[in-house]
Amino acid sequence: MKNAILVPTDFSDNAWTAVIYAAHYAAKHNWQLHLLHTYHEFSNARAGIKFTEEVRTSMSETATQNMEKLETDLRVQFPDLVFTSACMLGDLSKTVLDLLQTDQYNFLIMGTKGAGHIKSATIGSNTFELIKKSPIGVLAVPQNYQHFKLEKIGLLTNFKESEAQLLRSFTARIQATLDLVLLHVTEKEESPALTDVEFWKEQIVQRFPIKNIDYCEKNAVYRLDYNMPIPKCIDWMIEKTQVDLLLVAYSRKSFFAQLFSRSLTKSIAHNLLIPTFFLRNDIKV
Known part of the structure; x- marks a missing residue:
């Protein structure tokens, strides 16, 4: 066991x-x-x-x-x-x-x-x-992290089944009912349809032990006068929603792999604001 x-x-x-x-x-x-x-x-x-x-x-x-x-x-x-x-x-x-x-x-x-x-x-x-x-x-x-609290978790999502596998893996281990925030990064200001978001939220509530579920999105921008790349978008959403822990499905083709491709140790050390649970998206649970 x-x-x-x-x-x-x-x-x-x-x-x-x-x-x-x-x-x-x-x-x-x-x-x-x-x-x-x-x-x-x-x-x-x-x-x-x-x-x-x-x-x-x-x-x-x-x-x-x-x-x-x-x-x-x-x-x-x-x-x-x-x-x-x-x-x-x-x-x-x-x-x-x-x-x-x-x-x-x-x-x-x-x-x-x-x-x-x-x-x-x-x-x-x-x-x-x-x-x-x-x-x-x-x-x-993260280095120097001083708090322990696990009431609200954030799921970095592109509305894929692998993310549901990630959520299942985590919630099955801790045996607790939590609040969940779906965190989504948009590009070119193309937000997902509201009906799609609501459908995904309903699916999650039906399948997992979630008390309350919310949705937050941030648009990635790459301009000289205003730069908001994906990592900064994630940090912004974490601070806005005040989640206690972040869930990320790892894929070699994902933004995460691109984010840490240059300097692994430095990138990981300087890009996590809160404890983050990473699980490969090819693992079935």
């Missing part, structure tokens, strides 16, 4: 933000929390065997000490929370994907920026990599 949340950490402040956010989820639903830290094996052809072993031992001991401190800090804030931890040698993305095959996790929750900008395996870049590969999606938490 799925009753746990997996949270990778590199012991950075942003990873800690994700840990605390996940702990709120776990405490609310009486789930377990699994903390994971991975580190790469030291290898240098010019180094001697003794030196190599000393470095490996030091890396393992440092990881263990950092995890013990994280556990202590977490117990201070959540004394009744049941959680486990592991420090494992290996690649983060591969290790996480292997663990997700056990089918015991409700959510994979990650921060959006790692401990160092120059590292090749930061939490941020791995977050994007796992968004593309995770069978259960990724709930990404």
